[in-house]
Amino acid sequence: MASPFLSITDSTTSTEGHEDAFLGFVEYARSMISSDAEEDPDAGGGGDPPVPPWSWVVSKILKSCMAYSSGVTPAILLSDLFQAWSEQHRYLASKKRLGWKTPSEKRHRRTRLPHTVTIDSIYEKNFLSPSSVIEAVVIDAFLLPGTNIYLLSLGNPWSSCTIDLYLHRRYYDLLDFQILKKGREVYLTGCCLRTAMEGSGQPRLLPTEYLVVLLDEDQDEDAVLLGAQFCSDSFSSISIDAVKNAVTYSLYARIESIELLEAFRGVERKAIILVDSDGSKLKFVLWGEQILLANLFSLGSMLALDRPFIAYVDNHNVGSQELCLEFGSATRIYMVPFTQQEEEVLLSSTQTRSPGSRFSNTLDQTQGLKISQIMLPLDSQGSVDFKNYPFQLHVADLRDKMTGVSLYGVVTNIDKEINNSDTVYYVRIEDTTGAVVAKLHFVRYWSLGRLGIGHSVFISGLTCSMTTGKLLEVSWFEKETGTCLFNQSCLPALLNSSCLHKLSHLSDISKLMKKTHICRVCVVSIEHHDVCLVKSHVICGRPVKERSDGSFHCSFCNSNCDGEVLDSFQLKVTLADESNQMFAWCTGQTATELLQITPDEFLHLPVVEQAMYLCTLRTERYIVAVVNCKRSTNRSSMNLEDDPVFEVARAQKCE
Numbered sequence: 001m002a003s004p005f006l007s008i009t010d011s012t013t014s015t016e017g018h019e020d021a022f023l024g025f026v027e028y029a030r031s032m033i034s035s036d037a038e039e040d041p042d043a044g045g046g047g048d049p050p051v052p053p054w055s056w057v058v059s060k061i062l063k064s065c066m067a068y069s070s071g072v073t074p075a076i077l078l079s080d081l082f083q084a085w086s087e088q089h090r091y092l093a094s095k096k097r098l099g100w101k102t103p104s105e106k107r108h109r110r111t112r113l114p115h116t117v118t119i120d121s122i123y124e125k126n127f128l129s130p131s132s133v134i135e136a137v138v139i140d141a142f143l144l145p146g147t148n149i150y151l152l153s154l155g156n157p158w159s160s161c162t163i164d165l166y167l168h169r170r171y172y173d174l175l176d177f178q179i180l181k182k183g184r185e186v187y188l189t190g191c192c193l194r195t196a197m198e199g200s201g202q203p204r205l206l207p208t209e210y211l212v213v214l215l216d217e218d219q220d221e222d223a224v225l226l227g228a229q230f231c232s233d234s235f236s237s238i239s240i241d242a243v244k245n246a247v248t249y250s251l252y253a254r255i256e257s258i259e260l261l262e263a264f265r266g267v268e269r270k271a272i273i274l275v276d277s278d279g280s281k282l283k284f285v286l287w288g289e290q291i292l293l294a295n296l297f298s299l300g301s302m303l304a305l306d307r308p309f310i311a312y313v314d315n316h317n318v319g320s321q322e323l324c325l326e327f328g329s330a331t332r333i334y335m336v337p338f339t340q341q342e343e344e345v346l347l348s349s350t351q352t353r354s355p356g357s358r359f360s361n362t363l364d365q366t367q368g369l370k371i372s373q374i375m376l377p378l379d380s381q382g383s384v385d386f387k388n389y390p391f392q393l394h395v396a397d398l399r400d401k402m403t404g405v406s407l408y409g410v411v412t413n414i415d416k417e418i419n420n421s422d423t424v425y426y427v428r429i430e431d432t433t434g435a436v437v438a439k440l441h442f443v444r445y446w447s448l449g450r451l452g453i454g455h456s457v458f459i460s461g462l463t464c465s466m467t468t469g470k471l472l473e474v475s476w477f478e479k480e481t482g483t484c485l486f487n488q489s490c491l492p493a494l495l496n497s498s499c500l501h502k503l504s505h506l507s508d509i510s511k512l513m514k515k516t517h518i519c520r521v522c523v524v525s526i527e528h529h530d531v532c533l534v535k536s537h538v539i540c541g542r543p544v545k546e547r548s549d550g551s552f553h554c555s556f557c558n559s560n561c562d563g564e565v566l567d568s569f570q571l572k573v574t575l576a577d578e579s580n581q582m583f584a585w586c587t588g589q590t591a592t593e594l595l596q597i598t599p600d601e602f603l604h605l606p607v608v609e610q611a612m613y614l615c616t617l618r619t620e621r622y623i624v625a626v627v628n629c630k631r632s633t634n635r636s637s638m639n640l641e642d643d644p645v646f647e648v649a650r651a652q653k654c655e
Contacts, residue, residue: 020515021502022488023392023408025077026057032078033057033085052085053388055406055460060084061500062458062486071496087121111340111377111385113187114481115295119159123203128193133295134205138184141167141175150175151204154186165191168207170329179225185214187296187335190289212296212333215304226252226336230304235280238310238323248307251276251325255301255338258294260479261285270294274303274325283324285313290327300338300380307331340377345384379403383463387482396433398464398472404482405474406460407431407438410514410627411453416558429457430514438462438474440485446557447478448485450541450588454627455489455649456516489516489649495623496652507579509626511645517626520654521575521582522619523594528611530572533599534587535565541588543570567599568592572644575624584626586648593651594622625650 034051064072064080117132136154139162144151150167165188167175174180190210196203215222230252238249253274261269270291272284284305286293297303309328312321327333377385386393387404395407409431417424423442428435438459451457461483463475476483494500495518504517534543535552542556544565554561569591575582592598595617602610629647 022500025074025499026054026061029061029078029081030054030057033081051390052081053390054392055387055389057081058406058408058458059460059484059486062488062491065491065493065497065500066486069492071493072499073497074499077499087118111298111338113295113298115189119154119156119161119163121159122163122193123161126193126195126203128191128205130190130192131292131295132189132191134188134191136186136188138180138182138186140182141180152180154205163203163205165205166207168209168211170209171211171332174213174332179213187212187214189292189295210290210293210296212293212335215334215336217336225334226304229306230334234278235274235276235282236278240310240323243310248330249305249310251305251308253277253282253303253305255297255299255303256281257299258297271324272297272303283313283322284308285311285324285326287326293327293333297335298338298380302336302338304334304336305331306334338380340379340385345374345376383465394433395429395431395436398436398474400464400466400472402464403462404460405462405464406458407436407462408458409435409456411451411455411457412514413437413453414451416556418558427451429459436472436474438476441475441477441479443479445559446540448487449539450490451487452627452629452647452649454514454516454629454647455487456627457485457487457489459485489625489627492650492652494518494625495650504626505579506575506577506582509582509628509646511628511630514628516649518623519575519577519626520621520623521577522621523617524574524576524581526571526573526595526614526617528607528614531595531602531610531614532570533603534568534570536568536588537561538564538566543587567603569595569599569602571595573648575622575648582626582646583644584646584648585629585644586651590648590651593653594648596620596653621654622651623654624648624652 030051060081061077064077068076113133113135115129115131115133116135117128119134119136122128134154134156136156138152139155140153142151142153143149150172152165152167153162154165155162167180171180180186188205188208188211190208192206192208194204194206215226217223217226230250233249233251235251235253239247251274253276255272256275257273259271259273261271263269264287267288268291270286272286272294274282274284276282284303305325307328307330308325309331311324311326313324374390376389379385381403383401383403385404386402386406389404393405393407395409398405407429409429411427412430412435413426413428415426417426417439423445425440425442425446426437427440428437459476461476461480463477465473465475467473476485488494494516501516501518504519506519506521509517509519535546536542537544537552537554537557539561540554540556542554544552544554544561546552552561552565553559568588570585570587571591571594572583572585573594575584586594595602595614597613602613605613625648627647627649628645630645
């Protein structure tokens with residue numbers, strides 16, 4: 001039976017002429033989504049880009065590969081992409097019926113909060129996680145007939161439905177003061193869904209304390225509220241004696257950062273670092289379930305806190321206590337969201353003309369000079385945000401003050417930073433235009449599994465800045481929202497997904513080529529002395545050393561790893577296809593797949609039977625992912641003179 005992807009490419013030539021089949025499919029998928037948006041007048045709108053961001057498509061494809069480990073087809077990938085894209089860019093189909101205006105230009109220039117869900121998706125899934133964020137507009141406020149219970153009817157710009165919220169009683173006076181009124185924007189989290197019971201109507205949202213009222217300084221009523229209530233107090237005016245006498249404060253400050261604090265007696269804490277107009281800083285500390293509120297805040301936004309609780313928090317750095325703000329029972333939160341400014345960015349030839357990318361070439365022909373420049377938002381620090389950049393960025397494109405950068409390339413070196421209490425690694429990534437060293441900051445420990453030299457990776461969430469020595473520094477912080485790193489070479493789905501790779505012959509693989517090759521091979525020989533049984537660290541997949549006291553130490557993680565080790569193979573193997581032979585090495589699960597036996601089972605065989613078993617593997621056929629690992633061979637724990645240049649990163653037996 002013909003491959004479904006072949007029939008598609010015959011008509012669309014999606015990967016024709018593209019050296020990397022994976023990148024070819026990415027361009028094909030983007031062109032399919034773009035053409036669908038042009039045919040559907042209700043798709044997108046409001047100035048949305050007609051083409052999905054390159055990094056967004058790559059990330060979604062790799063996430064689908066993680067979800068379908070046995071392999072993916074073009075139909076699966078395109079279905080997932082179309083669904084995700086339509087959910088992200090679905091706009092109100094009947095704005096007139098809801099009676100409120102199209103989202104303003106300011107709303108378009110805000111960063112959409114992480115964990116945001118649409119009202120339509122709540123109805124579709126009949127489920128709502130307490131950590132979900134709802135960005136909504138008040139359509140109406142009314143009393144439940146026969147009660148004194150208020151409900152808000154809410155809508156949002158991405159949904160065609162509305163949903164009712166039981167308003168928490170702590171906010172009833174906001175209705176009396178006409179603050180919660182028709183057209184008011186609010187952010188909600190910590191909501192629970194009361195599903196529709198038989199005969200009881202539509203689902204509704206149960207009351208939540210975690211509500212933030214959005215204000216607009218350009219609106220007269222909001223400007224009066226801010227000026228009258230929040231401009232007289234500052235952080236320096238807070239007096240503990242006055243607090244003891246029941247004096248309350250209303251404070252207005254900018255959100256500088258959001259930090260995770262150490263747990264206190266098992267209770268999670270987060271601190272919102274605020275800076276007032278005098279430049280004074282103060283922490284707004286959230287405890288336990290309150291940390292959900294942090295999901296509603298964005299850096300650079302102005303926070304108006306009405307009657308915050310004044311308390312002390314331990315400052316471990318100086319061994320004393322410091323004044324802080326907390327979310328008390330009478331606290332109300334208003335926010336003027338940070339509105340992103342934009343900057344014009346010129347496109348380089350590497351971005352608009354990827355080799356073999358027919359989609360990019362088509363854009364060149366149809367749009368001409370229109371795509372020579374593009375407007376991108378600035379974050380609160382003045383850096384250009386490339387998260388929604390339409391084209392692929394290369395190493396040669398990196399400059400100072402760039403954030404949200406994504407790269408696709410090959411790892412050529414990994415080193416751990418020493419003499420640093422934090423977990424920091426330097427990973428050198430190379431693509432067709434050059435190489436860059438990325439400084440990876442982890443929350444606790446290395447969390448990327450086995451990542452080796454020659455592996456193909458996709459990394460997003462990079463930030464570029466200039467050091468005092470005028471050198472470009474590229475950083476990646478695991479804790480930041482939207483960051484990810486996928487090791488494409490080790491994805492199980494890659495081997496069974498013909499739409500994402502082209503089969504290579506061993507004779508086509510050069511020692512100088514830096515990419516992942518998928519080949520169909522058979523085992524020529526595995527010598528008994530080339531099979532090593534080692535202890536490996538579960539966290540990183542590297543071999544560990546056993547110390548004299550019986551403990552284990554991982555040099556890659558630079559940590560003791562007792563209780564985190566397992567038995568694994570490291571082996572050398574000679575592979576062949578009809579064109580050539582190759583001497584390669586592998587470890588971990590890949591080695592187990594090639595040997596078709598577990599380390600424990602192999603260890604319990606007598607030595608003679610081990611050698612005989614290895615002979616039975618000759619002529620076994622596999623599909624493998626092969627990478628060039630030349631730079632890492634001098635660090636191999638096998639310490640053999642003739643170290644292989646190639647690593648089998650993934651293997652699967654052919655049935």
